[in-house]
Amino acid sequence: MDHLKPEEVVxxxxxxxxxxxxxxxSTCELCRTQVREMRAMLSAVADVDVPEPSPLFWDRxxxxxxxxxxxxTPSRPWADLWTWPRAVVPAAVGIAVVVAAVLLGSRAPVPPVPGAPAVAANAVNDRDALGTPDDASLNFVADLTAGLDWDAASEAGLTAGGSAEHAVTHLRDAELRELARLIKEEVARSGA
Amino acid sequence: MITADLALAGLDEPALVEACLEGRPGAFDLLVERHRRTVYQLCYRFVGNHEDASDLSQDVFLRAFRGLKSFRGQASLSTWLYRIGVNVCLNRVSAKTLPSESIDERQFEDARAQSPDDRLLQEERGARVRAAVAQLPPKQRATLILRMYHEMSHQEIADVLGSSVGAVKANFFHAMGNLKKLLGDDT
Structure with missing residues (x-):
């Protein structure tokens, strides 16, 4: 005789x-007893509430x-930056390059290079004129921006959708605040 | 009490999760506020005392916060929280022997509609049942708690426990049998 399986009794x-x-x-007293006892237990176990804690407990x-x-979640801006959308990183780099270019350009005007676009005339070629000849990062940025102007960058597609410019205009509030803080920090450090 | 942002109050679960992921102030507070009673009750039924249930509830929400990025809405938020809660509780009950509740912990039960005698009888019966449930093997305990006190279907319990519906029903059957032995004539 095949008795009811546990799941059938349930x-x-x-x-x-x-x-x-x-x-x-209808023919097995054992199975009828199991069903009856299961029902009794369901009734006995139901409606057993958890003691209500103090009303103050929930806010606590x-x-x-x-x-x-x-x-x-300690404040780790650089670590958080790493977890931001990937567009933020190129945005930050792009803005840093532009800011650095403006800063360097405003400090060290140089004669136009023959054959170069007129706008590039303000680009920096003489690193000694910066007053920070030993700053490797500034030298690196100077190398990058020496022959670059905004129009040339646009023509090269560097300012198209998906670029730093695009990313900055699509940042969330918290990301914009953090980016602004980083830029201020960088500008303050460079003494602008 | 910090009142959650009123603008958040009308958000449904997916939107609230999104708000949490965006780091909107008060969003996770609101999530906790919505689910804290259910999570606490689940933990209490597992461990049988207020202090441990309180610690476990905190742990559940902390894990939920850490894992929120991995929540993709494939299950409801409450099912996801149940899964975390059950795992946290199972880990705890396998790691230590927990004290059962004391009579003092029952003082806040609202029993205005009952006579003092009835209230006392019900409290005693409830305490006996909770103590018996706390002695069940962990999987049987989880199955019984989710089925009887959180009104989950066998399928939902299977999802939470990562098992089959058949296994859930078998666990439930054996849980009831063991409970009957533990309670003896009380039933």
Whole structure:
């Protein structure tokens, strides 16, 4: 004789399956007892509430969670920057290049190079004129921007959609705030 | 109490999760506020005392915060939280023996509609059932708690526990059998 399987007893006791769908029940006292006991237990276990904690507990729990979350997320702007949308990184680099170019250009005007576009006349060729000849990063930026102007960059497609310019106009508020902070920090460091 | 941003209050679950991921102030607070009672009750039924349930609830939300980026809405937020909650509780109950509740912890039950005698009887019966549930093997305990007290279907429980519907029903069947033995004549 095949007795009811545990899942069949559960289904019948919970009422999701009709007793009539299991003819075996009418002939097996053991299975009938199992179904009866299961129903009794369902009734006994139901409606057992969890003791209600103090009404003050809920806000305390929220505060604990908030504190724990805050402790887990220390301020790490560079690490956070890494997790931002990938567009932010080229945006920051692009802006840094533009800012550096403006700063360098405003400090060290040089004669136009024959054959070069007129706008590039302000580009820096003489590193000594910067007053920071040992600054490797400025020298690097100077190399990058020596023959570059905005029009040339545009013609080269560097300012098209998806570029730094595009990325900056599509940043979220928090990202813009952080970017502004980084730029200010960089400008302050360069003494502009 | 910090009141969550009113603009957030009307957000549905997916939008609230998105707001959390964007780092909007108050968004995760609101998520906690919406689910803290359910999570606490789940934890309490697992461990049977307020202090551990409180610690576990905090742990559940902390893990949820850390894992929010991986939540893709494939399940409801509450099912996802249940999954985290069950895992946190199962880890805890396998790691240590937890004290059961004391009589003092029952003082906040709202029983205005009952006579003192009825209230006392119900409290005692409830405490016995909770203590018996706390003695069940972890998987049986999880199945019974989710089925009886969180009104989850067998399929939902299977999703939370990562098992089959058949296994869930078998666990439930054995949980009830063990509970009957533990409660003896009380049933």
């Amino acid at each position: 289904d019948i006791a919970e009422g999701t399956r009709a007793e009539s769908s299991a003819p075996h029940l 729990l929220s505060t604990r969670v908030r504190d724990a979350v805050a402790a887990q």
